[in-house]
Amino acid sequence: FEPISVGIAIGAASALTGYLSYTDLYCRFAECCREEQRLNASALKLELEEKLFGQHLATEVILKALTGFKNNKNPKKPLTLSLHGWAGTGKNFVSQIVAENLHSKGLKSNFVHLFVSTLHFPHEQQIKLYQDQLQGWIRGNVSACASSVFIFDEMDKLHPGVIDAIKPFLDYYEQVDGVSYRKAIFIFLSNAGGDLITKIALDFWRAGRKREDIQLKDLEPVLSVGVFNNKHSGLWHSGLIDRNLIDYFIPFLPLEYRHVKMCVRAEMRARGSAINEDIVTRVAEEMTFFPKSEKIYSDKGCKTVQSRLDFH
Numbered sequence: 001f002e003p004i005s006v007g008i009a010i011g012a013a014s015a016l017t018g019y020l021s022y023t024d025l026y027c028r029f030a031e032c033c034r035e036e037q038r039l040n041a042s043a044l045k046l047e048l049e050e051k052l053f054g055q056h057l058a059t060e061v062i063l064k065a066l067t068g069f070k071n072n073k074n075p076k077k078p079l080t081l082s083l084h085g086w087a088g089t090g091k092n093f094v095s096q097i098v099a100e101n102l103h104s105k106g107l108k109s110n111f112v113h114l115f116v117s118t119l120h121f122p123h124e125q126q127i128k129l130y131q132d133q134l135q136g137w138i139r140g141n142v143s144a145c146a147s148s149v150f151i152f153d154e155m156d157k158l159h160p161g162v163i164d165a166i167k168p169f170l171d172y173y174e175q176v177d178g179v180s181y182r183k184a185i186f187i188f189l190s191n192a193g194g195d196l197i198t199k200i201a202l203d204f205w206r207a208g209r210k211r212e213d214i215q216l217k218d219l220e221p222v223l224s225v226g227v228f229n230n231k232h233s234g235l236w237h238s239g240l241i242d243r244n245l246i247d248y249f250i251p252f253l254p255l256e257y258r259h260v261k262m263c264v265r266a267e268m269r270a271r272g273s274a275i276n277e278d279i280v281t282r283v284a285e286e287m288t289f290f291p292k293s294e295k296i297y298s299d300k301g302c303k304t305v306q307s308r309l310d311f312h
């Protein structure tokens, strides 16, 4: 070995180590966008299986979609998930879990952005302005962090066309104006299609078949067509569906009495209280169930469980 090149190698290595530890140190105090950070798939799986009740399809698809996407060093397009289902079935809850598994500060992260239709895009006359703003926000945030996560809540209340502004970002382009969007994740949340999902779940129930036997292929095609043809879905005649830019339509099944009870127990545990089965039953019985004849599914899913528990 030549002494000079060994010296250079050691110098380079220590400079690199110094740099790495500086970065590590910096990221301990400030939030860093770590694009290459792998997803801890087993932690996500465990969390979904433990915390998300009655949603075998959503658990399976979300897990597969995220692991596949995050393990791929060169995705050809950003990941786009569209979550559908009745109120209070866990769509926001799951988005929060997903966000936390991608960026540890979750919804509070600088790299996770939540848009709520009625809050951020309320006026029908301002569609053009919203489209420009959306493009600017997304461009700016993805330039700052390629693995940014964007969550659009209340898609069914979004004025038709607004979402099409982000179509160029969701497409298979390597770059758009010098920015690559391929590592970003877009999640749409919507009640649209909830009726279709309920109908299929009810058909299974009436036929005496298990809820867990419902498969994605029973629901996904119905959902994408239903949402495309629904004027109030936010995706009505949307280019995103037309161009197959939504990777997964994820159904959230309506929750049954037993799932509501599980939510009450989870809430008691989260509050550090002992599980009192009398209270669990009382809270679950205060909820209303549909359809009128069979009363199987909770009207509000698990949504009002927390506030109802305060009364007991």
Ligand SMILES: Nc1ncnc2c1ncn2[C@@H]1O[C@H](COP(=O)(O)OP(=O)(O)OP(=O)(O)O)[C@@H](O)[C@H]1O
Pocket: 051, 052, 053, 054, 055, 085, 086, 087, 088, 089, 090, 091, 092, 093, 094, 190, 191, 255, 263, 301, 302, 303
């Ligand atoms: N499937 C579920 N498993 C466990 N907890 C749930 C589930 N669904 C809802 N919850 C609980 O109920 C709360 C409200 O649910 P969430 O906000 O996720 O509903 P949503 O589907 O987003 O409803 P909406 O369509 O009205 O926005 C959650 O914070 C969570 O505590």
